[in-house]
Amino acid sequence: MSRQELIEKLEKRAKVIRRHVIEMVGVGSAGHIGGSNSSADIITALYFYKMKHDPKNPKMEDRDRFLLSKGHAGILQYAALAESGYFPKEELKNVKKLGSMLQGHPDYLKTPGIEAGTGSLGQGLSIGLGMALGMRLDNIQRKVYVIVGDGEMAEGQIWEAAMAAANFKVDNLVAILDRNRLQATGPIKERFDTNPVIPKWEAFGWHVIEIDGHNMEEIIVALDEADHIKGKPIMIVANTVKGKGISFAENNAAYHNGILTQEAYEQALKELED
């Protein structure tokens, strides 16, 4: 497969994943559309290009691990897991129902493929650090990938983890910042500005790569580059659009946890058609 073919395949997959997100949110019930869609291309590249993992053997020791620190985008990860084959796609329509294996935020015990529970922001990077340190102790030559949000960067614990990862020279920890520039209540610049982003991560001792978070080629190049960095943890700052792929949701904070009318629902699916 040529590089171009690979990228097209991944882009197609990302569209399917975005469709799953919209189908899971459905009509009349709130769902984290914005923050799921901004990470959709990144998570597609991770699950379908970069990470070594086996949906039929989710606990395989020699696997890369993924953590969604911005756990409210859980439905995005469920879409990726279903597409990968961790569980039947039919399960997706049961998300958040009483007794469902798919909870409102990622649940370690209930969902195959979820590496740790997240939902309380700012904690996933620390969990990833712990996994990376554990891998090193056992000489497991794999990586931990963690998606964090730019609103989430206000959480102090993110910076505790950042300091610690640099101190421990954890080069098997790759963080990806879904920099969609919005938080629930509006644009970060107006609400609580966590910028400048890149100088902060560099000052904390991380190797920083900046990309367009919706350019599949840039994403895979960055993930490949991360493989060659030694002695420093890696932060891929992905410039993204909240709600990417759905015209009325793009850059719209209302869709952080938004409700779709029947019309909007159909419109969204139409825009995500092949």
Added chain:
Amino acid sequence: MEIKDQRQAYGKALVELGRENRNVVALEADLGKSTMSCFFQEEFPERYFEMGIAEQNMLSTAAGLSLMGKIPFVHSFAVFASGRAFDQIRQTIAIGKLNVKICGSSAGMSDFGDGATHQSVEDMAIMRAIPNMTVLCPIDAVETAKMVKAMAEHEGPVYIRLNRNAYDNVTKEEDPFEIGVPGLLKDGKDVVVFATGIMAVKALEAAKELEGKVSVKVVNVSTIKPLNEAMIVDLAKGIKAVVTAEEHSIIGGLGSAIAQALAKEEKIIEFVGMKDEFGCSAKNYAELLEHFGLTKEGIIQAIHNVIRNQ
């Protein structure tokens, strides 16, 4: 040589654990010289993680390590281990039933000099309220060593609170210890005292002093959660007068747990503990305990009260 200091007993036991099980690791937030996790660092530096003064990161990192099959023991003062990182404990470790062991050192008033900010009166209450959490409070150094071993064998999150100061042991090496099983220290029929930690030692002293006047049963409740309610009911059978004693607030800790267990029984209960107030500084431990009524005399008074009121 017999160890009388819970922290020393803990530190030594952790090293022994580390020798038996290469998956045991330890994390610290700059208090290693106090929590005695420093012993572990000396012997297993590659399995020891100085996380800096960043408790929240420390707990979540421990969660990650446990997900890699490690058995992380995390350390800080009780007030910080339970309070500062509460959300981290709850959200990932407890919900996920992860195998993280949390050591809350210098609990209660035992850090007598540092004052209210360092004296935990609520750690047992808040840890107890978390589902899937096991909460331990050893009576003495001898029991502490057994608890460390039991913690590692137990699957799931565990919180242990340790006393900062040395005092004579009341339990023996050969006494069995099992998580969840309260220990009958002394039989009696007029009143039953359920106590934990150093207050169980003082309860024994109170019982001895009242010999001939009041027949006092003393029970060491060293597992606060899960509390075997059937055993508690059984231990209080035929006795209406009950006293609880803890180096902790009377809200939410041992007293509350015992009261809940005995709620369907006809009992009069008196609670010895911190009366919904913070600690303060003192130049020595005994003086501070006396100031707050956490004494043999305080328990004797409670025994008289409850017998009078029954």
